[in-house]
Amino acid sequence: MLIKKVFIMRIKRSILAVLATILLLNHPVGFAASQWRQLDASNTVLMTLPYGKVVVELAPNVAPNHVKQFKQLIKKGFYNGNKFYRVIDGFVAQAGPDERHDNAPELAIESEWTPAKNWSFMGVQNDDLFAPQTGFLNGFPVGYSAKENKAWLTHCPGMLAMARGNAADSGSSHFYFTIGQAPRYLDRIMTVFGRVVYGMNTIQAIKRTATIAGEPPVSAKFFTPIITMQMMSDVPKNEQIIVEVEDTSSDKFKAKLAARRDRKSAFFYKKPPQVLDICQVPVLSRLVKSK
Amino acid sequence: MLIKKVFIMRIKRSILAVLATILLLNHPVGFAASQWRQLDASNTVLMTLPYGKVVVELAPNVAPNHVKQFKQLIKKGFYNGNKFYRVIDGFVAQAGPDERHDNAPELAIESEWTPAKNWSFMGVQNDDLFAPQTGFLNGFPVGYSAKENKAWLTHCPGMLAMARGNAADSGSSHFYFTIGQAPRYLDRIMTVFGRVVYGMNTIQAIKRTATIAGEPPVSAKFFTPIITMQMMSDVPKNEQIIVEVEDTSSDKFKAKLAARRDRKSAFFYKKPPQVLDICQVPVLSRLVKSK
Numbered sequence: 001m002l003i004k005k006v007f008i009m010r011i012k013r014s015i016l017a018v019l020a021t022i023l024l025l026n027h028p029v030g031f032a033a034s035q036w037r038q039l040d041a042s043n044t045v046l047m048t049l050p051y052g053k054v055v056v057e058l059a060p061n062v063a064p065n066h067v068k069q070f071k072q073l074i075k076k077g078f079y080n081g082n083k084f085y086r087v088i089d090g091f092v093a094q095a096g097p098d099e100r101h102d103n104a105p106e107l108a109i110e111s112e113w114t115p116a117k118n119w120s121f122m123g124v125q126n127d128d129l130f131a132p133q134t135g136f137l138n139g140f141p142v143g144y145s146a147k148e149n150k151a152w153l154t155h156c157p158g159m160l161a162m163a164r165g166n167a168a169d170s171g172s173s174h175f176y177f178t179i180g181q182a183p184r185y186l187d188r189i190m191t192v193f194g195r196v197v198y199g200m201n202t203i204q205a206i207k208r209t210a211t212i213a214g215e216p217p218v219s220a221k222f223f224t225p226i227i228t229m230q231m232m233s234d235v236p237k238n239e240q241i242i243v244e245v246e247d248t249s250s251d252k253f254k255a256k257l258a259a260r261r262d263r264k265s266a267f268f269y270k271k272p273p274q275v276l277d278i279c280q281v282p283v284l285s286r287l288v289k290s291k
Numbered sequence: 292m293l294i295k296k297v298f299i300m301r302i303k304r305s306i307l308a309v310l311a312t313i314l315l316l317n318h319p320v321g322f323a324a325s326q327w328r329q330l331d332a333s334n335t336v337l338m339t340l341p342y343g344k345v346v347v348e349l350a351p352n353v354a355p356n357h358v359k360q361f362k363q364l365i366k367k368g369f370y371n372g373n374k375f376y377r378v379i380d381g382f383v384a385q386a387g388p389d390e391r392h393d394n395a396p397e398l399a400i401e402s403e404w405t406p407a408k409n410w411s412f413m414g415v416q417n418d419d420l421f422a423p424q425t426g427f428l429n430g431f432p433v434g435y436s437a438k439e440n441k442a443w444l445t446h447c448p449g450m451l452a453m454a455r456g457n458a459a460d461s462g463s464s465h466f467y468f469t470i471g472q473a474p475r476y477l478d479r480i481m482t483v484f485g486r487v488v489y490g491m492n493t494i495q496a497i498k499r500t501a502t503i504a505g506e507p508p509v510s511a512k513f514f515t516p517i518i519t520m521q522m523m524s525d526v527p528k529n530e531q532i533i534v535e536v537e538d539t540s541s542d543k544f545k546a547k548l549a550a551r552r553d554r555k556s557a558f559f560y561k562k563p564p565q566v567l568d569i570c571q572v573p574v575l576s577r578l579v580k581s582k
């Protein structure tokens with residue numbers, strides 16, 4: 001359905017716009033009657049950039065100490081005025097404080113975990129290039145090795161992770177968002193602890209700091225600043241952005257996976273391989289009115 | 292090297308900026324003494340958007356009829372003033388003329404080809420999720436099935452492809468750039484015929500037209516226009532952007548692949564799987580002075 005709409009080109013745009021509006025009024029994006037999960041405001045970050053607002057859901061169950069410290073820093077106003085100083089198109093947008101010593105304690109890495117015996121996730125693909133299994137856990141993309149009984153969040157576009165030095169346990173406050181083809185080779189060696197659920201287009205607007213050979217470097221005065229970073233629960237009610245995300249454990253989501261795996265639309269005159277790239281399955285969000 | 296630099300965070304930014312400048316002055320990005328290939332201006336497109344300029348290399352050997360028609364349309368000024376009317380973050384940015392009938396003939400699809408017996412490409416990965424083999428051919432990412440003896444360009448970020456209706460042979464003038472995690476399920480059923488070699492950050496700046504549920508639709512008056520689209524060979528010499536790209540058939544590039552496959556840097560305290568995602572191997576560009 002999504003794809004079909006994307007490549008239709010013989011209908012006047014005006015008609016498309018009307019159709020799109022009708023669809024939006026009647027249904028959540030792309031399919032009706034989906035199941036949605038509301039986010040916990042105390043576990044959700046509102047980052048304000050010059051170009052717009054970004055909402056990030058944190059993953060305390062996966063990276064409890066990183067999330068705890070990140071929240072503490074946010075509540076202190078630590079990131080307000082920080083800049084995205086290392087931004088490489090197609091790779092990462094990295095931000096952090098300007099000082100050599102940022103006074104945030106270094107953390108033991110939380111790049112993977114040992115699942116409990118009764119754990120389950122929504123399976124997406126076996127024998128993925130980078131993981132024996134992939135799937136979703138509470139909307140987050142995960143890799144899993146049953147043999148090792150280890151699971152990890154994967155570096156799909158829009159994931160939030162802690163930067164670090166060479167030592168595994170050296171992350172503290174500098175962080176990055178992935179902004180291009182998933183750098184999956186960083187899976188299991190970086191602490192991924194959040195996911196952009198609103199405003200990925202705003203993340204993509206962050207000024208690139210890396211240039212190619214032959215171009216002058218980008219002056220630091222053009223680096224994108226973080227105007228404010230707040231926990232959503234600390235934002236006045238009338239300024240909150242209330243986001244719901246697809247419940248990736250729902251039957252509706254399972255059906256969506258099946259439909260993406262086995263494309264029925266006439267657009268697919270020749271069917272693609274029945275496989276799914278975990279990072280190419282969108283987990284949709286929707287805005288709801290604040291209460 | 293690239294990665295190590297990305298995640299370094301304990302050195303003052305001022306020092307980093309100086310180091311970066313020194314590196315840029317002495318070496319092409321990332322590694323010294325690479326082999327570079329200059330582009331043929333008569334096979335290169337200059338697209339001017341409100342946010343900057345984009346250079347696209349076409350693939351006439353892969354999709355001769357699509358490239359031929361695209362060039363003819365460009366030379367007529369066909370795309371000047373066209374808008375990116377369907378732009379979905381993380382997926383595609385699609386543009387084309389406003390009219391129902393664009394007067395460009397429909398083309399037989401060129402989504403894959405049958406390689407000659409003596410063909411070769413720079414191999415990257417066997418048993419990729421979507422292809423038996425992947426690799427590079429003249430800087431373009433390809434998939435290959437030896438069993439079928441078919442090859443195709445893959446939908447990596449920054450690829451240019453022709454849109455179409457449901458019928459395979461219905462593409463004519465509407466085109467799209469891929470702007471997110473590679474939608475590889477479109478491989479072999481869409482005609483991919485070019486690659487962004489400069490200005491991918493400008494492509495990422497294109498105004499998204501798709502919103503999520505709960506947001507108002509984007510008015511067509513905000514859609515990003517193509518100011519001009521020209522063949523580089525038709526651009527006055529002093530306004531040309533001369534781009535060279537890594538020669539993906541070179542030994543230097545082969546060594547780069549090997550280094551990405553087997554990470555030696557201390558940053559990788561635990562080594563990733565020795566596999567490569569064809570869409571996550573950057574083929575670098577550099578600017579050279581016009582002659």
